[in-house]
Amino acid sequence: MALTPLTDREISLVRAGLAIVEPHAADLTVYFYTILFARYPQVRGLFPDNMDGQRDRLLRGLLRIVDLVDDPDNLVRFCTLLGRDHRKFGALEAHYPAVGECLLAALARYADTAWTAEVEAAWTRAYTTAAQVMIAAAADDARSHPATWAAQIVRHEHRGHGIAEITVQPELPYPYLAGQYVSMLTPWQRKAWRHYSPANAPRHDATLTFHIRAVPGGRVSSALVHRAAVGDVVTLGPPQGDMTLAAAEDRDLVCVAGGTGLAPIRALLEEAAHSDMRRYVDLFVGARTAEELYGLDDMLRMAQRQHWLTVRAAVSHQHIPGRQGTLPQVLREFGPWSQHEAFLCGPPGMVEAAARILRQDGVPMARIHHDPLSDPVLNTSLVPARTEPESEYL
Template sequence: MDSQTISLVRTTFKAVAAVDGGPERLTSSFYATLFTDYPEARDFFPAAMETQRDRLLRALAYVVDRLEDPDTLLPFLAQLGRDHRKYGTQAAHYTAVGLSLIKALRNFAGAEIWTDDVDKAWNDAIGVIASTMIGAADDDTNPAVWGGTVIENRRVLRNLSVIRLKLNQPMDYRAGQYVSVQIPSRPRMWRYMSPANPANRDGIVEFHVRGVTGGWVSPSMVGHTSVGEQWLLGSPLGALGVPANPARDLLMIGCGTGIAPLRAQVLELAEWTTSRRVHLFVGGHHPCDLYDLEALWELQLDNPWLTVTPVTESEDNPWWHVDDFRNAPAGMSTRLTGQIGKVVASLGSWEDRDIQIAGSPSMIQTTKFRLMAGGTPTENIRHDPLY
């Protein structure tokens, strides 16, 4: 895409986003248009659309912000194309989505904004997006979905489980990536989750799942998943993973179950001979949220290149958790108190490190801004798209 096309697409999208309630109204209008003009498309989506609308909005914003960075955008779109195979998506579906999005944008923007040049720019952009996704899907020789049998659901907190599956065939994913998951009790409600272990020939995948209050899927995963249950997994997504440059040490910052993709990379590094130092900060609201800390301490004892530092915002556990927090073994970092981004930024600029952040969108944004304010180069910081 040329610079004029990119400028017109970005300007139009920002104009829509600047209107009060604009983004939400745009996504609602898009899905209303899609389901009216192409009613057969409704079968691809869940009954409850709130999460789907939010996901579309974040994905659009991510793509629009990276139109000038094809080295980042095109691999992202290719991954999405491979992942969309799980829906049975065909080329005609991309046409329907593109036409519906343009119609919704045109109706929302009005004639003054939606000129012939803008219309052409959006058609060109959607053409690039669709062709990249379709091409990646057509070239993929992996399964459209993997089946997985639950072999363990271990409750480690009242609202958190470690769930392990055995896949019907091994999945070749990078430690640090995530996959979409569907459980039998919530059809068509795919949720993104990061394996907490590296890919292996046995096809064993471990997920750390926190039940979100009011959530549609995660409470069912934690509270009702039984051994023998069959889950479905989509293609691996995401750009996190051990950086190729072995000369740079690593800083990893994970909060809650966001520790999973970082844990997978540490486990992978433990299988290699590595000279790079890894400093892993593990955060939570309460001490009990550091549910995997003892396993990480054991990894540190066996691997002198690894340093694990626990951080909690509160000194005490909530009233419903009665177990005491285990003190750090000899040689381990003591637990620090404070907001994890603030704590890490206070310890230096980390300008010599490759940095990864994993957790909730708000945690990632806050931590990233604090590191940048402390002198960390933006290009050193990586995280997955915030949706």
């Protein structure tokens, strides 16, 4: 969708307005949702019962839109992702004017006397522009895909250490690429979407397998591991992410996986095996202890069948024969990696450290692939990439 860019004056006013209200961000988001639900109670059902995370999500979405307001191409890409993603929440075209009305009212309240007619006009245009892209993207997506996919659990196996291997069968074909991630809604937590990566490349029977760890205090993950059973039905949102083999062109790969972060890496390697890939892959699997080296045996068996795959393990908190140290430390020992394409998945701290080592080893940031470390749709990278501070993604 083509946009008429905001003028320099409008961009300046939008950013100045946000700078004024930013110190009051927490109060502003509370006020926004309060008046939204009071004026339009019918939209309350679109949101989770616990609104704390949702308030933060609104603020980060606003910040990114304002950051991109002088970059029409990437603004369109970002708002397109938002529009498609919001279909799973049940967002309709009629909801956007209500949200805009209440957002402008909240901004006006906390900007106080700085909220002039000119500032309001600039913000109105900025919001209207973003909303139009989101509405158009949702309408376009609706022509070819459902908003969500119902998927029945057909296998549920405990793998130890609070991990379950869960296979689901979608009622309708679910198109995705190996390495992408999926948002999932369970029957036990209303409107609480969580993101998980399939551990397999697309199959002929269309089933997807997820490796899910019960996070301490995590109501969704704990329910999936300890409560879910064969026959239960979950809901899948559209696939997201660009961590696919297509991103690697023809370079050799270095893959780093920690914990259940092995899932998308495993899917990528499975896809590589199906495609008779003619490049080499070095896979590093890490954990705190040898018992927590989840999925290592499966990867070693794959390496026996595929000459192009080399698998190494790293244990950081246990003295055992063989390689010891954190995963990033072991990764450094086996370099250099400057000619490789890198795929990283696991705990954020591990991903950050591994990416830092790869950068120091001469791997350009554009060749280091990992999923966003926080809310995916708000923090996903945009293509072609905008020049961002490295800290935004790491």
